[in-house]
Amino acid sequence: MAKIELKQVRKSFQQFEVIHGIDLTIEDGAFTVFVGPSGCGKSTLLRMMAGLEEVTAGEVHIDGQRCDHLLPSARGMAMVFQSYALYPHMTVEENLKFGLENARTPKPEIHARVAKAADILQISHLMKRRPNQLSGGQSQRVAIGRAIVKEPKAFLFDEPLSNLDAELRVKMRGELVALHKRLKSTMIYVTHDQVEAMTMADKIVVLRDGIVEQVGTPVELYARPVNQFVAGFLGAPQMNMLGGTVLASGETSLAIAVDDGRANLRLSARNASLPVGADCVVGIRPEHLTVSADGSLAAKVETMEVLGSETIVHARLGNGLPITVSVRGISGLQPDANIRLALEDAFVHVFDDNGKTLQPTRTWTEDYVQHG
Numbered sequence: 001m002a003k004i005e006l007k008q009v010r011k012s013f014q015q016f017e018v019i020h021g022i023d024l025t026i027e028d029g030a031f032t033v034f035v036g037p038s039g040c041g042k043s044t045l046l047r048m049m050a051g052l053e054e055v056t057a058g059e060v061h062i063d064g065q066r067c068d069h070l071l072p073s074a075r076g077m078a079m080v081f082q083s084y085a086l087y088p089h090m091t092v093e094e095n096l097k098f099g100l101e102n103a104r105t106p107k108p109e110i111h112a113r114v115a116k117a118a119d120i121l122q123i124s125h126l127m128k129r130r131p132n133q134l135s136g137g138q139s140q141r142v143a144i145g146r147a148i149v150k151e152p153k154a155f156l157f158d159e160p161l162s163n164l165d166a167e168l169r170v171k172m173r174g175e176l177v178a179l180h181k182r183l184k185s186t187m188i189y190v191t192h193d194q195v196e197a198m199t200m201a202d203k204i205v206v207l208r209d210g211i212v213e214q215v216g217t218p219v220e221l222y223a224r225p226v227n228q229f230v231a232g233f234l235g236a237p238q239m240n241m242l243g244g245t246v247l248a249s250g251e252t253s254l255a256i257a258v259d260d261g262r263a264n265l266r267l268s269a270r271n272a273s274l275p276v277g278a279d280c281v282v283g284i285r286p287e288h289l290t291v292s293a294d295g296s297l298a299a300k301v302e303t304m305e306v307l308g309s310e311t312i313v314h315a316r317l318g319n320g321l322p323i324t325v326s327v328r329g330i331s332g333l334q335p336d337a338n339i340r341l342a343l344e345d346a347f348v349h350v351f352d353d354n355g356k357t358l359q360p361t362r363t364w365t366e367d368y369v370q371h372g
């Protein structure tokens, strides 16, 4: 169990700074997911916590104690990588024991910890095999087992499921969440898969270009992203982003023209007002658009993806820009159909021309979370 704090952490490789002063607190016992595009610094951040990479500036604290000068072995963290990094010439059992033997742990203790980890991960029947006799999922379990036997203060996972096929990923995801429930350890999990982030995390940290864009629960980030980047990153299919111009901005209402003036949206006020004529972006998730005769947006259907439980409708607005609509169940719409789309104020996100969210003045949970 451990609380991990980063204080103004920076990292440069040669003259290039890739982490630009991050402040972050990872709560004790939480399952925290780092997401962000390739190259944003997820692995570097994890490696700096583990001690595999030095911090260029700033401090890393574990349970209130500064530890950025400590060797990895003194930090009590266990890291699991995408490449399982098992020793090929050793059996599963030897792989699990190796770290403990190196640390001169007493034999009965090693035996007990290895047996317990093997039991948790259901790999007891594989103990005499070598890594080349294991499937991807089994190898990944052994790699996680090697972390468990260390009884670390925190587990750091760097895209551990990327090499697995889709079905096995979903299964292993569930197993990791169950493992977290059981061990109650602090876990940090790096991925660029937004579905993994949404489904596994207590807290998500969204990173971009070496800075933290937003930290929050999956629902907070989905419902109230602080900027257009976070809004676009979470959710599949992605949030629609419509360029708009402010027509009127009052104490209680906001009017925005979209689709190059073909539609006027009347919204409730946001916490910061934009001057009339200002450019903005209106964000609306595909599941929050409704096909409705009196909808304010006109669009023409192009293609449909019938998934069964939902239908993804790809359409175009009058200005030719694409708009995606998710319809529950199997939609009876046909390609080339002219439709109108309604959007409800509570689900509309407005971003200024810097991409910053103009937060609604309402309390969001009442609007966004379905009850019953």
Ligand SMILES: Nc1ncnc2c1ncn2[C@@H]1O[C@H](COP(=O)(O)OP(=O)(O)OP(=O)(O)O)[C@@H](O)[C@H]1O
Pocket (backbone or CB within 6 Å): 013, 018, 036, 037, 038, 039, 040, 041, 042, 043, 044, 045, 192
């Ligand atoms: N050893 C290194 N030397 C120079 N630059 C590096 C080194 N390691 C990482 N970088 C750079 O630091 C930045 C962050 O890299 P990092 O590996 O942390 O990204 P990431 O978010 O884990 O990406 P991915 O999703 O692709 O794994 C990148 O621009 C990368 O090129």
Ligand SMILES: [Mg+2]
Pocket (backbone or CB within 6 Å): 042, 043, 044, 158
């Ligand atoms: Mg990485």
